[in-house]
Amino acid sequence: MDEEFETLDLGDPRRDRRAKELVKRFASRPTASIPGACEGWSETIAAYRFLGNEHIDWRDMMQP
Structure with missing residues (x-):
């Protein structure tokens, strides 16, 4: 799984x-x-905050 998300870049x-x-x-x-x-x-709570973050789009997660 780490290999799949190695190139993940959500800006932070x-x-x-x-x-x-x-x-x-x-x-x-x-x-x-x-x-x-x-x-x-x-x-x-952290999960809900992450999922509700306006700066993160589901397409960003699918990119890697």
Whole structure:
């Protein structure tokens, strides 16, 4: 999975790390809800913030 997202560039290394972490979480539990896939409330909130970020487009995630 790291190889697939090696060229990911969302404009900030923190966004890149968060995106990779979310993909790993969602891939490990594909049928779980966002809170179910995340480990704890703070990670769940971070996931929703990431997904709601206006500067990130789903096409950017699909680029790599």
